[in-house]
Amino acid sequence: xxxxxxxxxxxxxxxxxxxxxxxxxxxxxxxxxxxxxxxxxxxxxxxxxxxxxxxxxxxxxxxxxxxxxxxxxxxxxxxxxxxxxxxxxxxxxxxxxxxxxxxxxxxxxxxxxxxxxxxxxxxxxxxxxxxxxxxxxxxxxxxxxxxxxxxxxxxxxxxxxxxxxxxxxxxxxxxxxxxxxxxxxxxxxxxxxxxxxxxxxxxxxxxxxxxxxxxxxxxxxxxxxxxxxxxxxxxxxxxxxxxxxxxxxxxxxxxxxxxxxxxxxxxxxxxxxxxxxxxxxxxxxxxxxxxxxxxxxxxxxxxxxxxxxxxxxxxxxxxxxxxxxxxxxxxxxxxxxxxxxxxxxxxxxxxxxxxxxxxxxxxxxxxxxxxxxxxxxxxxxxxxxxxxxxxxxxxxxxxxxxxxxxxxxxxxxxxxxxxxxxxxxxxxxxxxxxxxxxxxxxxxxxxxxxxxxxxxxxxxxxxxxxxxxxxxxxxxxxxxxxxxxxxxxxxxxxxxxxxxxxxxxxxxxxxxxxxxxxxxxxxxxxxxxxxxxxxxxxxxxxxxxxxxxxxxxxxxxxxxxxxxxxxxxxxxxxxxxxxxxxxxxxxxxxx
Numbered sequence: 180x181x182x183x184x185x186x187x188x189x190x191x192x193x194x195x196x197x198x199x200x201x202x203x204x205x206x207x208x209x210x211x212x213x214x215x216x217x218x219x220x221x222x223x224x225x226x227x228x229x230x231x232x233x234x235x236x237x238x239x240x241x242x243x244x245x246x247x248x249x250x251x252x253x254x255x256x257x258x259x260x261x262x263x264x265x266x267x268x269x270x271x272x273x274x275x276x277x278x279x280x281x282x283x284x285x286x287x288x289x290x291x292x293x294x295x296x297x298x299x300x301x302x303x304x305x306x307x308x309x310x311x312x313x314x315x316x317x318x319x320x321x322x323x324x325x326x327x328x329x330x331x332x333x334x335x336x337x338x339x340x341x342x343x344x345x346x347x348x349x350x351x352x353x354x355x356x357x358x359x360x361x362x363x364x365x366x367x368x369x370x371x372x373x374x375x376x377x378x379x380x381x382x383x384x385x386x387x388x389x390x391x392x393x394x395x396x397x398x399x400x401x402x403x404x405x406x407x408x409x410x411x412x413x414x415x416x417x418x419x420x421x422x423x424x425x426x427x428x429x430x431x432x433x434x435x436x437x438x439x440x441x442x443x444x445x446x447x448x449x450x451x452x453x454x455x456x457x458x459x460x461x462x463x464x465x466x467x468x469x470x471x472x473x474x475x476x477x478x479x480x481x482x483x484x485x486x487x488x489x490x491x492x493x494x495x496x497x498x499x500x501x502x503x504x505x506x507x508x509x510x511x512x513x514x515x516x517x518x519x520x521x522x523x524x525x526x527x528x529x530x531x532x533x534x535x536x537x538x539x540x541x542x543x544x545x546x547x548x549x550x551x552x553x554x555x556x557x558x559x560x561x562x563x564x565x566x567x568x569x570x571x572x573x574x575x576x577x578x579x580x581x582x583x584x585x586x587x588x589x590x591x592x593x594x595x596x597x598x599x600x601x602x603x604x605x606x607x608x609x610x611x612x613x614x615x616x617x618x619x620x621x622x623x624x625x626x627x628x629x630x631x632x633x634x635x636x637x638x639x640x641x642x643x644x645x646x647x648x649x650x651x652x653x654x655x656x657x658x659x660x661x662x663x664x665x666x667x668x669x670x671x672x673x674x675x676x677x678x679x680x681x682x683x684x685x686x687x688x689x690x691x692x693x694x695x696x697x698x699x700x701x702x703x704x705x706x707x708x709x710x711x712x713x714x715x716x717x718x719x720x721x722x723x724x725x726x727x728x729x730x731x732x733x734x735x736x737x738x739x740x741x742x743x744x745x746x747x748x749x750x751x752x753x754x755x756x757x758x759x760x761x762x763x764x765x766x767x768x769x770x
Contacts, residue, residue: 182402185395188223189354191232192278195270198255200234201246203262204432212286213295213317216272220297220350221312223273224304226390231397232266235410238403244410245435251279264401264413277350277391282320294320298336298347301383316347343369348383353391426493427467434498441501445470448509458516459525459644464533465512471496472577473512473537476584477504477544486581488537504544511544512536518543518550522563523630524622525644531619531626532572538583539563545588555591561750562587562600567623568745569603605745605753607761607769610738613676616654624676625654627744634717636686637705651684657720657737658730661692668730677738680718695725719744735767742769 194200211219222229237246237259246259250271263270275283282294295317303314318324322341324334335341342349343366352358363380370376401413431441445467452462472488478500479486515536524530542559543550550559562583566572571579579599586597595601605620613621633642640646656663656678663673672678682690689705690698702711712722719740724733746753755761756769 182400184398184400186398188273188394188396189392191270191396192274192354194261195249195274196252196278198248198252198257199260201248201255201259201262202267203235203264204245204247204435205428211268211272213293216276216283216285216295216297217315217317218312219269219272220276220299220315221310223277223394224299224315224387224391225311226394229269229396230266231399232270233264233413234398234400235262235264235405236260236400236403237262244429244432249274250284251275251281261400264410266396278354280351287317296320296322296336297350298342299350299387301346301348301379304387305379305382339365340369342366348388353388359388425468426471426490429494430471430496433494434501437498439498439502444505448505451509452512452516455513455516457520458513459520461516461519461524461527461530462512464527464530465536468493469533469537470508470512471501472580473540474501474504474508476537476541476580477508477511480541480545480584480588486585488577488580490577507544508540511542512540514543514550515539518559518563520644522560523626523628525626525629525647528616529622529625531567531622534572534576535563535566537576538580538587541580541584542587545584546591557750558591559587560748562590562597564623564745564748565600565603565750567619568605568749569599570619571599571603572619600750603749603751605749607738607742607753607756608764610677610741611671611675611764614671614674621676623748624741624745625679625681627741627748628680628718631719631744632717633681634714635683636702636711636714637683637689639706639710639714642681646683647681652681653684653687654679655682655687655690657718657725658695658733659690659692659698662694663730666730672734673730677734677741680720694728696728699726731766735765735769738765739767739769 191200219229244262246262248255251274272283275281276297282296284292284294287293287295296319298316298318300314300316303309304311316324318334318336322336323332324336325331326333334345334347336345336347336349339362342362348362352362363384367373367377367380401410405413427441427445434441448470449465449467452458452465453460455462471493475493475496476486476488478496479492481504518539519530539559546555549555566583582598586594586599589595590597590600609620612618613624616622629642629647634640635642635646635650635652638650640650642652646652656673657680658668658673658678660673663678686702689701699711706714715722715725719737721733721736723729724736742753742756753769761769
């Protein structure tokens with residue numbers, strides 16, 4: 180249930196000071212600068228609205244967020260009555276500037292951190308010729324106002340006498356009725372109870388201070404029955420100006436309520452992944468949110484529940500489930516990375532889908548050593564490549580995670596093909612539009628070329644991980660770009676993946692921008708023609724067409740080679756290989 184009411188500002192501030200009102204630990208730090216604080220104070224002292232707040236009744240049994248006190252409030256073991264979902268910046272600014280007796284940590288010019296006190300100039304606040312913002316004065320924590328680059332002190336507010344002389348009221352006394360009355364009494368005495376000063380003092384209290392004391396803020400309060408996923412959604416909706424919270428941050432706050440440091444625990448698991456042998460840094464792409472999605476799915480599968488990795492499911496992950504499965508899942512991610520390396524994917528930038536790590540790691544965790552069995556490994560490979568060439572993992576991944584884990588496990592036990600395998604289709608025309616690494620299918624084809632045994636043109640060394648990195652292998656044109664442009668070949672053809680292959684840095688320097696017949700002659704200064712031809716064939720290159728500078732002949736035959744690799748990887752024949760459209764595009768049937 181949602182309640183709405185206007186609440187006196189001073190009641191809110193007293194609740195903050197008493198730690199009855201706190202912040203959920205997923206709230207980010209306070210960041211308002213000095214100028215914004217002055218503007219907020221000016222609005223309040225003018226009785227202008229500053230926006231509604233959103234509170235949540237704390238429920239230790241349902242919400243389970245760790246909470247923390249506001250800036251300038253001592254840490255407290257007290258359980259809060261209320262959590263602030265929206266209004267942290269405004270309330271912290273008001274509390275620190277107008278209630279706390281400590282200096283306000285903020286930022287002044289050019290992001291320079293500082294600690295400030297805030298005053299209101301009595302004379303300016305009562306003079307209609309001045310805007311209220313002009314009456315709000317920010318001073319450094321030594322309470323000295325300086326000029327000439329800090330060399331000259333023009334106003335000294337470090338003592339009560341200095342405040343009285345400058346007619347500056349310290350705003351952090353406004354909600355302390357005894358201190359406020361004492362200050363006014365001493366202010367009048369300091370000026371020998373001058374009639375004008377006394378009159379001004381009472382006018383100031385009536386027109387400026389009383390409105391602050393009577394100021395009310397509209398509050399929307401969610402009651403204690405509000406579910407966690409609704410709290411998180413509401414929080415993100417009302418904080419659209421900031422960086423959206425991640426699921427990891429929210430669960431970190433939830434687990435912290437049980438004194439479990441998720442952030443530190445994730446660091447341990449992440450470091451274990453990064454240090455694992457045979458993964459070649461692929462696991463550097465795995466984010467904390469991916470790990471939580473995977474562990475949610477794993478816990479559900481172990482309990483025999485319907486799998487789902489939607490936001491609400493991950494947010495409801497129990498700490499006990501996390502503890503029970505985190506270590507095994509970490510090993511599952513490592514197994515998954517080694518599996519991917521075996522598919523010819525050797526670097527993070529060549530990884531087709533980072534998202535496919537989630538279901539693959541869960542499957543590897545569940546299967547354990549069974550994943551190394553021949554039939555199981557073959558089916559996992561088919562599922563993996565169908566996801567890539569069917570381009571299944573670009574969106575709506577949470578649903579596919581669950582579907583694929585259940586589907587693959589059933590398939591391995593004699594059931595029907597999983598949805599990803601059954602529905603995956605690769606259209607041969609797609610080869611033309613695969614132009615850059617941005618496409619998962621593009622990266623997948625390059626991995627298949629490597630896995631098919633591609634060798635360096637000159638040395639003949641297989642492009643395994645060691646040679647791949649040591650020789651600076653990258654993706655380059657077979658018919659060079661400059662040559663293709665000079666000959667007027669269609670850009671869609673010469674820049675497609677059909678005309679690209681992994682080539683070492685040294686070889687690419689020799690290739691340059693000339694016709695293949697010319698660069699092959701240059702390469703033959705370092706390797707025999709016979710061995711060069713053997714090395715070229717490992718890339719699916721028709722040697723005769725290349726040596727004859729026959730781009731169209733080369734293009735059709737290379738496309739046929741790539742289609743063969745794709746069909747083999749997907750475990751199914753690519754359709755429509757001999758249609759009129761294919762003959763027109765590639766010049767030959769791709770069957």
